[in-house]
Amino acid sequence: MNTTTSPAAINPSQVINDHPLGTYQKLVVLLIVLVFIMDGVANTVLPVAIPALMKEWGLSRDPFKFVVGAGLLGVAVGAVLGGYLCDKFGRRRALIGCVVLFGSMTALSSLVANIEQLMLVRVLDGLGIGGAIPAGMALLFESMPVRRRSIAIAASMVGIPLGGFLAGGLASLVLESHGWHTLFLLGGLGPLLLAAVLAALLPDSPAHLALHPERSDELRRLMARYGHEFAPGTPFVGEGRTGPQARLRDLFNTEFCRSTVLLWSAFFFCFISSYSMFSWGPVMMMGQGLSPKTMGLGISVFNVGGVVGGLASGWVLQRFGSRLAFLLYCGGGMASAMSCAVAFQYNAQVAAFTMPSLAAFGFFTAGLLNLTYTMGANLYPPYIKGTGLGAGAGMGRIGAVVSAFAGVAALNLGAAMGFFVVITIALFITLVSALAIRQQMARVA
Numbered sequence: 001m002n003t004t005t006s007p008a009a010i011n012p013s014q015v016i017n018d019h020p021l022g023t024y025q026k027l028v029v030l031l032i033v034l035v036f037i038m039d040g041v042a043n044t045v046l047p048v049a050i051p052a053l054m055k056e057w058g059l060s061r062d063p064f065k066f067v068v069g070a071g072l073l074g075v076a077v078g079a080v081l082g083g084y085l086c087d088k089f090g091r092r093r094a095l096i097g098c099v100v101l102f103g104s105m106t107a108l109s110s111l112v113a114n115i116e117q118l119m120l121v122r123v124l125d126g127l128g129i130g131g132a133i134p135a136g137m138a139l140l141f142e143s144m145p146v147r148r149r150s151i152a153i154a155a156s157m158v159g160i161p162l163g164g165f166l167a168g169g170l171a172s173l174v175l176e177s178h179g180w181h182t183l184f185l186l187g188g189l190g191p192l193l194l195a196a197v198l199a200a201l202l203p204d205s206p207a208h209l210a211l212h213p214e215r216s217d218e219l220r221r222l223m224a225r226y227g228h229e230f231a232p233g234t235p236f237v238g239e240g241r242t243g244p245q246a247r248l249r250d251l252f253n254t255e256f257c258r259s260t261v262l263l264w265s266a267f268f269f270c271f272i273s274s275y276s277m278f279s280w281g282p283v284m285m286m287g288q289g290l291s292p293k294t295m296g297l298g299i300s301v302f303n304v305g306g307v308v309g310g311l312a313s314g315w316v317l318q319r320f321g322s323r324l325a326f327l328l329y330c331g332g333g334m335a336s337a338m339s340c341a342v343a344f345q346y347n348a349q350v351a352a353f354t355m356p357s358l359a360a361f362g363f364f365t366a367g368l369l370n371l372t373y374t375m376g377a378n379l380y381p382p383y384i385k386g387t388g389l390g391a392g393a394g395m396g397r398i399g400a401v402v403s404a405f406a407g408v409a410a411l412n413l414g415a416a417m418g419f420f421v422v423i424t425i426a427l428f429i430t431l432v433s434a435l436a437i438r439q440q441m442a443r444v445a
Contacts, residue, residue: 009237012206012219013382015228017145022227024203028143031202032136032156035099038191039132040163040303041170042106045187046071046122047282048171048299049180053118056180061283061408063115068279069404070119074126076397082131083138083390084248087383091139092204094386095132099195102128107188110181130397133373134390141377141385142207147318147444150374154314157370161306161362164278168299175296207382210236251380251388258438259379260388263372265433267396270372272426273333274365275400276407276419277302284344284411284419301355305362313367317374322434322441325371330431333364334424341420368430372396375434378441399426 016025050064078098086094105125112118137153144152167187174182206226209219213236220230251260281302285295309329317325336357343357373389380388410418 009235010230011237012210012223013142015223016143016206016226017147019145019228021145021148024225024227025143027201028140028203029152029155031198032140033159034194035095035132035136035198036156036159037163037166038099038194039102039129040160040165041167041187041190042102042125042163043075043129043160044164044167044278044299044303045106045171045183046109047279048167048296049175049183050283051286051295052175052180057115059115065404065408067115067119067122069401071122071126072275072279072397072401072404074123075130076126076394076401078127078130078394079134079390079397080130080248080394081127081390083134083386083388083393085131086135086138086386086390087208090204091135091142091208091386092198092202095135095139096195096198096202098128098132098135099191099198100128101125102132103188103191103195105188106191107185109188110184130393131390134386134393137373137377137389138208138386139202139205142205142382143203149377150318150441150444151314153374153377154310154312154317154367154370157373158307158310158366160369161303161310161366163303165300165303165307168296168303172293172296172300176293205382207385211383248387248391250384251391256380256384256388260391262433262437263376263379263388263392264395266372266430266437267376267392268399268402269426269429269433270368271396271399272403272406273337273423273430274369276403276410276423276426277361277365279400279404279407283408284416287411287415298355298358302358302362303366305359306366309363309365309367310370312363313370314374316367317371317441318444321443322371322375326368326431326434329364329368329371330427330434333361333368333427336360336364337420337424337427341417344416344420368427372430372434375437375441379437379439 054061082094082098102125105121105128109118109121109125112121140152140156141149170186171183203222206219206222209215209222216236219236220232220234223230282295282299285298313325313329316328339357340361343354376389376392377385406422407419410422
């Protein structure tokens, strides 16, 4: 009797881990970097435009806390929805949809006539801004060999402060001469152009495709573009379960509950520390007597420090593991926050003191965001990775919403000193939460 042997099922994630990074994978990294740059631009144009909006509309800074808070709430909801949708429909579709949404809403912001319209548009803008991060992060994490993941994620997340840097530079160029309308319009056109490029070039995640046997031909073609040829009909196997879609409550089963709670705490307080600066840093600086041009320079310097710190965080995580990396970045963040407090409270006009303090603070806070996202991506298997990462990021965005109100309250009560004391406390709680997670990431040789 003749017998036939079925070909062994291929795990695409294992194949990727066993081979060096290919050219097409490097393209994936570049595309995700561009997405995060545009995300950073869209996220930053509102804070840098607030002083101009206050002047034109004759408003104090207090009404804008509701605009900032509403936008950040939209980002929080978008992070959760984006994570869920990228598990349900694929990383690629969810990511492109989010880019189109935040690009169109940022451009539409140029047409608003009052603070109520701005609030509505900013909520919709936030849905796309928030959803793009977990979708892009899940795609990138699952497209890289394990020995390159930390550095690839760090390189991509650098796009967010780099986008903030570009927004600050753009504000310096156009606010005084062309106004806030042009700033919003330019901030939205870039993402819309990028969405067309993504539609042509961006693949889906191999690990996600492996969970869907009906997409095996798509996965085989993708693996060929990665440099790994397989015969038609080759079966693929994914990591974790197939079948029912992940649900939010799955994050609280016995396997994930402790890690989920601690990750949410780390995200929440990490975002309070970062977004207090994103949301109210420009207003804080102008309240200390800086001109709009110097304020734009300060935001750019802060984000340049973030670019360097974000890049360095991948190397630090790979070289020393997550425990030491969190100790370094949280400790450095607390020290630099207090340096900023002294700089702006007593020496705001002395650039030699204020600008290095801002650069250091950007270095550590941007790196800390990278570490937290990487930890979240590492905690969950592919079938629930987007949901878990999106929920954690959503909790972080709720922290960002809190920062919109805590930041202005701290400014009203304690000026620059109170502002940075709140940030320092948040960084300390982030450190405690991160170190209590049991599944720490080991160093990678």
